[in-house]
Amino acid sequence: MLQVNQLNKTYQTGNNIYPVLKNLSFEIHKGEFVAVMGPSGSGKTTLLNCISRFIPHDSGSILLNGRDISNLNEEQLSRLRNQQLGFVFQDFMLLDGLTVFENICLPQVIAKKPIAQMEATVKKLCSLFGIQKIMEKYPAEISGGERQRTAVARALMNHPYIILADEPTGNLDSKSCKAVINAFLQAKKQMGATVFMVTHDSYAASFCDRVIVLKDGAIHQELTRTSARRQFMDELLDVLRELGGEDDDNE
Ligand SMILES: Nc1ncnc2c1ncn2[C@@H]1O[C@H](COP(=O)(O)OP(=O)(O)O)[C@@H](O)[C@H]1O
Numbered sequence: 001m002l003q004v005n006q007l008n009k010t011y012q013t014g015n016n017i018y019p020v021l022k023n024l025s026f027e028i029h030k031g032e033f034v035a036v037m038g039p040s041g042s043g044k045t046t047l048l049n050c051i052s053r054f055i056p057h058d059s060g061s062i063l064l065n066g067r068d069i070s071n072l073n074e075e076q077l078s079r080l081r082n083q084q085l086g087f088v089f090q091d092f093m094l095l096d097g098l099t100v101f102e103n104i105c106l107p108q109v110i111a112k113k114p115i116a117q118m119e120a121t122v123k124k125l126c127s128l129f130g131i132q133k134i135m136e137k138y139p140a141e142i143s144g145g146e147r148q149r150t151a152v153a154r155a156l157m158n159h160p161y162i163i164l165a166d167e168p169t170g171n172l173d174s175k176s177c178k179a180v181i182n183a184f185l186q187a188k189k190q191m192g193a194t195v196f197m198v199t200h201d202s203y204a205a206s207f208c209d210r211v212i213v214l215k216d217g218a219i220h221q222e223l224t225r226t227s228a229r230r231q232f233m234d235e236l237l238d239v240l241r242e243l244g245g246e247d248d249d250n251e
């Protein structure tokens with residue numbers, strides 16, 4: 001589904017060049033729920049931004065469903081972001097002037113799909129994520145967890161190859177965090193969705209199939225969940241403690 005091969009990225013400030021991603025290679029399979037963890041500054045957001053092509057990388061390749069997305073033109077990039085990638089951000093990024101229903105419709109409005117077809121899909125997603133009762137409300141009238149579930153529904157609207165989420169539970173209390181993780185798990189189970197999530201919350205990551213741990217822009221360790229969730233969470237906490245990075249919600 002997603003293949004990242006020997007990805008390198010540097011940032012330049014003045015005369016200094018900082019390597020931020022160093023020869024990263026990994027693969028995400030269809031239907032997998034994968035987290036990226038690592039201390040603050042280890043390159044997690046940069047990695048997501050390279051995959052979504054918001055920033056260019058220096059070398060290496062990124063393949064989405066077998067296609068190299070490194071050299072797309074602007075028009076191809078817009079189509080990629082609208083139809084093949086789904087985004088969930090830490091601060092929801094919903095439009096305040098639109099209802100939950102309308103926010104979820106947005107990707108299909110952009111893709112110029114017929115309204116009737118949208119309505120059925122939105123209703124299905126809302127009932128899947130337990131937000132059908134708030135479809136006519138505005139973002140200011142609903143809780144953080146509901147906002148983020150709305151954002152997950154919106155990300156799924158065009159059946160993207162993969163959902164990219166940057167700290168989707170970062171602004172949420174633990175109950176809302178669980179509701180959002182459940183939305184990802186439902187999307188995976190019911191729709192075969194593939195989810196790639198940056199988080200520094202071991203609780204959120206413990207629900208994933210696999211966790212890639214970054215340290216200084218390189219893969220420090222990859223952990224596959226083979227045991228019960230609680231045990232997996234302990235394993236994650238051990239690795240993060242060893243790294244000296246934060247392992248809680250406060251960055
Ligand atoms: N636009 C930029 N210009 C220069 N340095 C940057 C820029 N964005 C991020 N960095 C640096 O790159 C490193 C990785 O940042 P980031 O990917 O945001 O890490 P993370 O998301 O893991 O906290 C940090 O040291 C950060 O200061």
Ligand SMILES: [Mg+2]
Pocket residue numbers: 044045046
């Ligand atoms: Mg970040």
